[in-house]
Amino acid sequence: MHTVDMTPLGLFLSAGWVGRSVILALTLASIWCWVAMIEVWLGHRGLNRALKAASNGEAPALLAGVERAGAEAARLHIAAESVAERRARIAEAMGREAEVVMMRLERGLPALAMIATAAPFIGLFGTVWGIMSSFMGIAASQDTSLAVVAPGIAEALAATAIGLVAAIPASLGYNRLAAALGHAGQRLRHHVESRAVALGIGPASPTHGDG
Template sequence: MEYSSISPVTMFMNAGPVGKVVMGMLILASVWTWVLIVEGVVSVVRIGRAARSARAGGAAGLLGPVEAAGEHAGSFDLPGESIGEKRERVAEIMSRAGRELLTSAEGGLPNLAVISSVAPFVGLFGTVWGIMTSFAGIAQSQDTSLAVVAPGIAEALAATAYGLAAAIPASVGYNRIGAAFARAGQQVAHYVEDKALAITSGHAVVTRKREAA
């Protein structure tokens, strides 16, 4: 193995079969990480924008299913149910729809946690294998010179670098996007409270007009 450059491509091309498998897995994990990060950011931005728009009186947008669930629940009047109890029932149904929406929007967020925790260990396996390769080279050549151990050590360090390149963005993305989804969940919860109040108040007015007629 000849290492004339420390570029990631050169390190990959000059690695042994096991090293290439490890690095290939980590490259795929890194690409998948960035795909999940982009999807998560787009989803949380869209939900936050929809919640702000809906609370301001605009179109519900992505929160349409939540609003529809509330309207459907508010269209039923249970015997002996007070306005407060009806509002709680509508809010609970809307909250359930909101949680389902957020869970669906989070998508691959849990996968970022898996990558952030597993990638370093996969890289560590490549590191151990590279060091083992170095010791095997020493045993085979009966020489402890740097030229003998350098290729294996370089492969070991390259595997470590690949593992960190996958794990660090995944860890940061998971924490930052998770916090953003938590804030978006609070915005959705505020929207649910406002909309449940509006729905029950509107149906109460209609009911009183019917009774008066």
């Protein structure tokens, strides 16, 4: 009676070249998923710390570009510019840099979305291919007993299981981290608005934007 080694290594070694390719791809996708989640989580934590430090009057390195853009915009004096227009211009300059910060922190999210979407289908492909191979083997051996059918089917279904192992954390991680970064991004926008108000009050340099 043929028994199936259900360990990850056993499933990999007992599979054909297509099954092995699927298992290897899903394993790499799972590793990539966790690396991306850790990267995004660390970025989110760093942004929260930077915003907290900025609220305490410190100058965190993560927001240095945002602060520099605001300071440069505040140094520019445009004739006949109202205080509201000056603040809006400063906020726009700081907002562009804030978007750069957020894009850098969110760069791991597309990978999570892709893995969450594609991994189950890659696993399903491996399962379908494995079942087809099992039935072709049954036809060749002319033996339809459960002892012959079950091992091949079990090995084929393992591809779907591995696909779900990669997809479920990616889906949960994407939803959780996207929401967390959304809240952090809102806090960053509020920080930009408050800094623009503060910088808009300060005296402008004699440099004229209208020549």
